[in-house]
Structure formats: C-alpha cells, structure tokens
Amino acid sequence: MERLSLNQITTKRWSLAEAIEGCAASGVGWIAPWRDKVAEIGVEQAAKLLKQHGVRVSSLCRGGFFTGVTPDGSPVDGVADTREAIDEAAALGTDVLVLVVGGIANNDLAGSRQRVADALGELAPYALERGVRLGLEPLHPMQCAERSVLSTLDQALTLAEEHPAEAVGVVVDEFHVWWDPRVEESIAKAAGRILGFHVCDQLVPLTDTFLGRALPGDGPIDHRGLRACVEAAGYQGPIEVEIFNAELWAQPGDQVLRQVIDSYAEHVD
Amino acid sequence: MERLSLNQITTKRWSLAEAIEGCAASGVGWIAPWRDKVAEIGVEQAAKLLKQHGVRVSSLCRGGFFTGVTPDGSPVDGVADTREAIDEAAALGTDVLVLVVGGIANNDLAGSRQRVADALGELAPYALERGVRLGLEPLHPMQCAERSVLSTLDQALTLAEEHPAEAVGVVVDEFHVWWDPRVEESIAKAAGRILGFHVCDQLVPLTDTFLGRALPGDGPIDHRGLRACVEAAGYQGPIEVEIFNAELWAQPGDQVLRQVIDSYAEHVD
Numbered sequence: 167m168e169r170l171s172l173n174q175i176t177t178k179r180w181s182l183a184e185a186i187e188g189c190a191a192s193g194v195g196w197i198a199p200w201r202d203k204v205a206e207i208g209v210e211q212a213a214k215l216l217k218q219h220g221v222r223v224s225s226l227c228r229g230g231f232f233t234g235v236t237p238d239g240s241p242v243d244g245v246a247d248t249r250e251a252i253d254e255a256a257a258l259g260t261d262v263l264v265l266v267v268g269g270i271a272n273n274d275l276a277g278s279r280q281r282v283a284d285a286l287g288e289l290a291p292y293a294l295e296r297g298v299r300l301g302l303e304p305l306h307p308m309q310c311a312e313r314s315v316l317s318t319l320d321q322a323l324t325l326a327e328e329h330p331a332e333a334v335g336v337v338v339d340e341f342h343v344w345w346d347p348r349v350e351e352s353i354a355k356a357a358g359r360i361l362g363f364h365v366c367d368q369l370v371p372l373t374d375t376f377l378g379r380a381l382p383g384d385g386p387i388d389h390r391g392l393r394a395c396v397e398a399a400g401y402q403g404p405i406e407v408e409i410f411n412a413e414l415w416a417q418p419g420d421q422v423l424r425q426v427i428d429s430y431a432e433h434v435d
Numbered sequence: 436m437e438r439l440s441l442n443q444i445t446t447k448r449w450s451l452a453e454a455i456e457g458c459a460a461s462g463v464g465w466i467a468p469w470r471d472k473v474a475e476i477g478v479e480q481a482a483k484l485l486k487q488h489g490v491r492v493s494s495l496c497r498g499g500f501f502t503g504v505t506p507d508g509s510p511v512d513g514v515a516d517t518r519e520a521i522d523e524a525a526a527l528g529t530d531v532l533v534l535v536v537g538g539i540a541n542n543d544l545a546g547s548r549q550r551v552a553d554a555l556g557e558l559a560p561y562a563l564e565r566g567v568r569l570g571l572e573p574l575h576p577m578q579c580a581e582r583s584v585l586s587t588l589d590q591a592l593t594l595a596e597e598h599p600a601e602a603v604g605v606v607v608d609e610f611h612v613w614w615d616p617r618v619e620e621s622i623a624k625a626a627g628r629i630l631g632f633h634v635c636d637q638l639v640p641l642t643d644t645f646l647g648r649a650l651p652g653d654g655p656i657d658h659r660g661l662r663a664c665v666e667a668a669g670y671q672g673p674i675e676v677e678i679f680n681a682e683l684w685a686q687p688g689d690q691v692l693r694q695v696i697d698s699y700a701e702h703v704d
Contacts, residue, residue, distance in 0.1 A: 237640070270639075273655045275613075308577040310614040311639040311655050321616040344544075345579040347590040370539075370580040371506070372644050386542045386580050 170430050171196030171224035172423065173364065173408035174203055180419035182207060183215055188423050190219035196404040199258065200227045201251060209257045216258065223260035224404035225301060225337070225362050226251060232285035233268035233278040237312040244268060245285050249292060256296045262361045263293070264301045264337055269312040278315045283325060290333040301361035302326055303337040308375045319343050319352035326359050338396055339364035339408065341379055344387045350395050357399040364406045365389055365434050379409045381425055383433040393434060405434065439699050440465030440493040441692060442633065442677035443472055449688035451476060452484055457692050459488035465673040468527065469496045470520060478526045485527065492529035493673035494570060494606070494631050495520060501554035502537035502547040506581040513537060514554050517569075518561060525565045531630045532562070533570045533606055538581040547584045552594060559602040570630035571595055572606040577644045588612050588621035595628050607665055608633035608677065610648055613656045619664050626668040633677045634658055634703050648678045650694055652702035662703060674703060 172194055174185050182203040189197050197216075204212045204226075216223060229248030236242050248265070255263040267282045286300070293300050302322040305314035316322050319336060326334040336356050341364070343349050353360070367385030372378045382389050393405070407426045414422050441463055443454050451472040458466050466485075473481045473495075485492060498517030505511050517534070524532040536551045555569065562569050571591040574583035585591050588605060595603040605625050610633070612618050622629070636654030641647045651658050662674070676695045683691050 270655045273657075275655060275657065279616075306577065307575065307614040308641055308644065311637060311641060317614050318616060345576040345586050347548075347587060368580060372577055372580060375577065375641050375644060386539045386544060388544065 167193065167427070167431065167435065168195060169403070169405045170194055170427065170435075171198055171404040171406040172426065173198040173227065173406040174200045175227070176407055176409045176414065176426060177419035177422045178415040179417075182212055184419055186215050186219050186221050188419055189221050192423055192427060194423070194427070195220070195222060196224045196406075197221050198225045198227055198406050198408070199223060201254065204254060204258070209254050213258055223258045224406055225262035225264050226255040226258060226260055228264040228266050229300070230265040231268040232282045233271040233315065234281065235269060235271050237269065245288055248285070248289055252289070252293050252296055252298045255298045261298055262301050263298050264303050264362065266303060266305060267314050267316045269310065270315060275315060282315060283328070286325060286329065286334060290329040294330065294333040299332065299361055300334045301337040302334065303339055304342055306342045318346055318348070319356060320348060323352065323356050323359065331358050335359040335361040337362040337364065338392070340387050340389065340392055341366050341368060344368070344392065349392070353392075353395040353399050360396055360399055360401040362403065362406060363393070363396045363401055364408045365430070366407060366409045377410050377412050379411050381409065381414075381429040382407070383429050389434045405430075436462065436696070436700065436704065437464060438672070438674045439463055439696070439704075440467055440673040440675040441695065442467040442496065442675040443469045444496070445676055445678045445683065445695060446688035446691045447684040448686075451481055453688055455484050455488050455490050457688055458490045461692055461696060463692070463696070464489070464491060465493045465675075466490050467494045467496055467675050467677070468492060470523065473523065473527070478523050482527055492527045493675055494531035494533050495524040495527060495529055497533040497535050498569070499534040500537040501551045502540040502584065503550065504538060504540050506538065514557055517554070517558055521558070521562050521565055521567045524567045530567055531570050532567050533572050533631065535572060535574060536583050536585045538579065539584060544584060551584060552597070555594060555598065555603060559598040563599065563602040568601065568630050569603045570606040571603065572608055573611055575611045587615055587617070588625060589617060592621065592625050592628065600627050604628040604630040606631040606633065607661070609656050609658065609661055610635050610637060613637070613661065618661070622661075622664040622668050629665055629668055629670040631672065631675060632662070632665045632670055633675045634699070635676060635678045646679050646681050648680050650678065650683075650698040651676070652698050658703045674699075
C-alpha cells in the first residue's frame with residue numbers, strides 16, 4: 167500500500183483539507199492535488215496541511231493547454247498558466263507537474279502539435295531551474311479534439327526526448343493507453359522518463375468520453391501487466407488512482423477512498 | 436464525383452432498393468450496402484437492382500466479430516458468418532468485404548487479438564478462392580472493448596501482411612485514424628494493401644462514442660490531406676461517405692444524400 171496515491175479528482179466532493187485528512191486517516195501516504203482545490207485554500211496553507219499530516223504529493227494536476235483553447239473553447243495562455251503551476255508544484259514539495267497539452271485550435275492538428283512543442287521549449291528551462299519535471303500525459307484519442315493533441319505514449323516520448331530527462335518526461339495513465347498495440351514497447355522505450363503511473367479501469371460499454379472510467383477491476387484493463395511494464399522500465403514511484411466517474415463523484419469521499427484502497431489492493435498491488 | 440460512394444449506413448432510413456435508386460437518380464455511381472439491408476430483399480434481388488440501375492458496389496459491410504461476441508455481448512460465430520459474407524460480396528459483384536474484427540472477450544485483450552489472427556488464417560484462403568479481398572478496418576480506440584481490438588492502421592497492416600495482398604488488405608476510415616500521429620506514415624506503408632477509403636468528420640465536442648460523426652467539413656479532419664496520402668500510396672478506388680449520426684439518420688434519405696454530395700464536393704473532391 168505504500169505506493170498508493172489518491173488523485174484528488176477521484177474524491178471530487180472532498181476539499182483539499184478533507185482529502186489530506188482522509189488519506190492520513192486511512193494510511194494513504196500520497197496524494198495528487200488538483201490546482202483548483204489548492205487555490206481554494208492557497209498554496210502555503212496546502213503545503214502546511216500536507217506537512218502536518220505527513221502526506222506527500224505524487225504530482226500536481228495540471229498545467230498545459232498550450233494550443234490556446236480550453237475544452238469549452240475559451241482562450242487561455244497555457245504557457246503563463248503553466249509557469250504558475252511549476253511554482254505551485256515546487257511549493258507543494260513535488261517534482262512532477264502533469265501536463266494536459268490541449269486540443270485542436272482552428273481545426274489545425276499539425277499546427278496545434280507544433281504549438282505544444284514550442285511551449286515545451288519555452289517551459290523546460292524554467293521547470294529545470296525550479297527542480298520540477300514536466301510530465302507529458304498522452305490522453306485517449308477520443309479526447310484529441312478537445313483536450314490533447316498528444317494521443318500516444320510514443321508521441322509523448324518523442325516530444326520529451328527533445329529535452330533533458332530532468333526537465334521533461336511522460337506520465338502513463340492506463341485509461342489513455344491500454345488499448346494501444348504498442349503500449350508495452352512504448353513503456354519500455356520510456357525508461358528513465360516515466361514520471362507517474364495512473365491506474366483506473368474503463369467502463370464497458372463506453373458511453374461517455376470523459377466520465378467513462380471505473381475502479382480497477384471493473385473493466386478490461388490488465389493492471390498487473392501494465393504495472394509490470396512500468397516497473398521493468400525502472401519506475402518505482404507512487405501509483406495514482408485517478409477516476410472520472412459520475413457515480414463515484416456522487417458518493418462521500420471516505421466511501422470512495424475505501425473502494426479505491428480495496429480495488430487497488432485486489433487488482434494492482 | 437465519379438469516385439463518390441454512398442455507404443448505406445449514412446442513409447439509414449432507406450431500404451437497399453431506395454438507396455440504389457437514390458444513387459442512380461443523383462449520379463452517384465457507387466454504393467456500399469450493409470448486409471442486414473441486403474438480407475431484407477435477398478442477394479439475388481439486390482444484385483439485379485444494382486445491375487438494373489448501373490450502380491456498382493464499392494464494398495460490402497461487413498464481416499468479422501472473430502472474438503466471439505457482438506457489441507451487446509451476445510455470442511457469435513464470426514468465422515462462419517464471414518464465410519457467408521464473402522459469398523454475398525462475390526454475388527454482389529464487389530471484391531472487397533469490410534471486416535470489423537470484434538471487441539474484447541473475457542477481458543483478455545491479447546487473447547482476443549490472437550483469435551482475430553487465427554480467424555484470418557482460416558478465412559484468407561476461402562476469400563482468395565472467391566476473388567474477394569478482406570479489408571481490415573481498424574476502429575477508433577474508444578471502440579476497442581466492444582467492437583474492435585484492431586485499433587490502428589499499423590496494427591491492421593501487420594496482420595494483413597501475414598497473407599497475400601490479393602486476400603487481405605486494410606480499409607482507411609478517417610474517423611477511426613485521423614488522430615493517429617503515425618497515420619501518414621502508416622498509410623504510406625500500406626501501399627498495395629489499401630482496399631477502401633471512408634470519409635466523414637468528427638463532432639466536437641465528441642459526446643457519443645458511436646454516433647459522433649459528421650458530414651465532411653463539420654469537424655477537424657483534414658480530408659484533402661488524408662486523401663492525398665491514400666492516393667500517394669496508390670489508392671484510386673471509390674471513396675465512401677460513411678456517417679453514423681442521429682440527426683442525419685432522422686432525415687429522409689434524399690435530403691441526406693444531397694448533403695453528402697455537397698460536402699464531398701466541397702471538402703473531399
């Protein structure tokens with residue numbers, strides 16, 4: 167259980183303080199906070215609560231949106247926002263900032279991918295100076311248009327390799343990559359660049375492109391198989407359980423965390 | 436316009452006879468019938484109507500489901516069913532049968548992929564004898580669990596290459612492959628094996644994993660770019676417009692076909 171980390175989105179109803187307390191009370195030593203929840207109490211107070219409860223931060227969620235648009239189409243300066251996120255990560259005591267790179271701007275896939283590469287070039291030195299590594303998380307291809315023109319681990323790795331491993335790496339989230347016929351090979355190639363491993367399952371049938379996730383064991387994903395791959399590639403860090411699921415989100419946080427712990431113990435650990 | 440083919444699912448409300456008549460009346464020289472619609476009047480009558488109206492068949496939809504389960508979880512003998520589909524394709528005068536290989540059986544992705552490879556080994560000689568080529572159509576990764584453990588063009592090509600090009604090839608459907616960072620490279624590698632090119636667009640936001648398609652031009656897909664790729668790889672055959680979309684399906688067939696012709700002329704041709 168010592169590697170289990172609660173990605174805060176999983177217990178969406180909990181404030182950051184509640185989530186930190188919940189983890190501490192249940193013996194979960196890691197958490198991955200979301201920035202909107204951090205902002206509710208401020209970074210300093212968040213850092214203080216984390217220290218007080220002895221809960222460490224596996225990663226901060228999230229920077230990115232380098233293509234200039236949010237999923238709902240609003241304009242955003244992803245580079246400026248990610249600079250702030252890098253500072254927040256450092257202040258929270260984690261060296262991993264997860265990046266969701268952004269969807270397609272102006273129906274221009276190639277141009278949007280180029281904007282991502284350009285943004286990384288701007289941000290990598292800034293992150294390196296602050297001891298924070300940028301974790302490129304490829305998202306499922308069904309989220310390409312709205313959220314991420316980065317769709318496979320191979321593609322993320324190619325981008326990351328333009329920069330020092332101390333500055334840019336990749337995050338392996340099962341939900342986004344499990345279907346990929348090249349996933350095992352890509353994980354092996356990512357050795358030395360893997361900054362996080364996120365677990366959850368996929369609902370079948372998959373009817374919702376955003377909320378179609380489930381507790382480990384409730385779908386077709388081979389958790390122990392993928393875990394073996396990331397471990398063979400040298401990753402020994404925390405394992406985040408990150409679940410977007412409307413039914414779980416409707417439940418009280420402690421009830422959700424109990425299910426997270428049980429499913430992790432049964433299907434991942 | 437001479438390469439435009441109406442994939443029959445696009446005008447879902449039309450019977451096969453109506454679709455053939457609609458194509459003939461609009462100067463569309465090609466159609467891709469679906470087997471359930473063919474079955475309503477029988478293969479012989481279908482072949483007779485096609486001949487009578489001078490409409491040719493670009494491909495028959497579809498065989499497959501080799502993993503033993505349909506999308507709703509019912510058992511199916513995909514190999515036996517596909518043998519029948521091969522005979523039907525030959526009787527309808529087309530040399531292309533599209534295959535949707537089937538989703539994950541028993542939560543075993545690797546085993547399900549193996550069943551697909553095994554089924555192809557059984558069926559390729561049968562298809563070759565009858566002059567029908569099997570067109571492996573990779574489906575979008577969001578349909579991996581329910582419909583197709585074949586998710587990328589690369590993966591389809593690797594499977595196809597186990598067999599003579601006269602027996603097994605691949606079908607490039609934009610909706611399923613547009614997001615793939617390797618799509619251009621994969622299409623180039625598929626030279627000599629491309630048996631069909633299907634066009635449509637993707638709705639944004641993508642809220643439905645099955646019906647999220649749109650007329651060409653109503654989404655982020657670069658139709659002329661992908662068409663240039665398949666043509667550079669030597670494909671000069673019919674181009675099917677295949678759209679799963681609830682709003683279109685609610686409209687009368689002739690109204691849909693008019694929009695298909697207009698959007699094809701503006702964005703694909």
